[in-house]
Amino acid sequence: MNKTFSNNRKLYLAFLEFRHTENRRPPRAGAAPQETRLQGPAIDTHAHVFRQGLALADARRHTPDYDATLTQYLALLDAHGVARGVLVQPSFLGTDNSHLVAALRAAAGRLRGVAVVSPDIATEDLLALAEAGVAGIRLNLIGLPLPALDQPAWQELLAHVNTLGWHVEVHLQASRLPAIMPALLAAGCRVVIDHFGRPDPALGIADPGFAYLLRQADSGQVWVKLAAPYRNWPAPDCARAGREAARLLLDAYTPDRLMWGSDWPHTEHRHLASYTAATQWLDAWIDDAAARQAVLADTPLRLFQFTGEAR
Template structure:
């Protein structure tokens, strides 16, 4: 029987002994092995996965790319790149299964995406039909989204848009993210609600549910994707693969909408044949 298409849009693989970038917030003390990840996909009925470059590995995407080469049908990749990356290198990455570029800006100085260097880079991303993945607290999203919008490239916002824990859906940056739904070039990942948490389970679960409700109302299932955030770095005490997948049913109660989020929406965004 043919498996129903379902995509995990956000996971990481790495080995703890790998050289780490100097500008890092975290260093892993465990391995996140590709074989373990693939076993989890099989166990939970997920047909495809998207590997996202971990911030602590910086611009050295070599390990991620090696894993993509081993699983070209099942896996896609989102890498970290400098904005002067050439068209030839981008084309080679696209041929290897890469479909996006990540800007993990948590704890970093914000780049000015309106500068000619960045606008030219975003234009090259757009030409490949890739997306720019933004990971930053919601308060700083408006300027980033406005500058990215000028290029016309697709933008994927990580982890609900990272609203402030004590504000959740009342965060002004989150409200601005909702307004970008009308432009039709922004997608949001329903993933890792624990990264927006206040450490109060009684408060955090309803907050994530309300954020998801507002995102679904604004973007619809056509521009929301789900990610496990495996292996849940710094939050392994709070989540595992099963609880991350179960959370989607809490955030999106309608089964047909969940199928669209996991299937057609993610497949189109990450260039997965249907």
């Protein structure tokens, strides 16, 4: 069977299964906490949806024992005054993006996606992802060796990413960023760095890798997500330490290269975070109204190729 036909059929079947599963599963009680509505237009640029029973990647750091459904996520967006969102393929689902694609289609344009793909993915499959609303690929390299981006398969993939107007999202410790960012920038990619750049919790903004990330602002090709501070600092320090890091990132990148994300459902850190907490941390990080408008709406509208306004 033709590989592309087989993959597209798989996506269609996954969409049918997704609709059946979502329709019979009501929102979990308490999924939308007491609302803390963001002021003005807003886009959440980092969240995940999944359910138990999906095929999992053989190599994974985490196996969730709960569901994080599209229904729950959209309810949280509504409760907090967030117009649009971005779903990022969870690392534990590997390169099977069928559940992500089904969610994007079910959301009917309200969401964009970031997929995980192998370097030998067919061009037709990339186009199918783009049609569904995918706007980038993710390299989640925590605990993994760095890919050989100079190899022909990777170079071809990165060229396709650029042609589609996508970006490459990188999740990696700050200390390892100098080993991968030059190749991505040399390939002409737009690069999005996850979670403040993942500075060492013991060093914080003194991490040399974080200083390296600040210097990459001059390239004009890099964006940074202000998200998941609990992956970098102890929970009681998320507001203060996040504000210190955000101040330096704002100075280096300006609000035109920064975005906010909830990181819902806060995998492996559910005991430390909530959607409401994510919005409150943003309040602690950025005071200026114009900067908030850019970080919450203007910048992600452009990068993720949304149409219309973030309202």
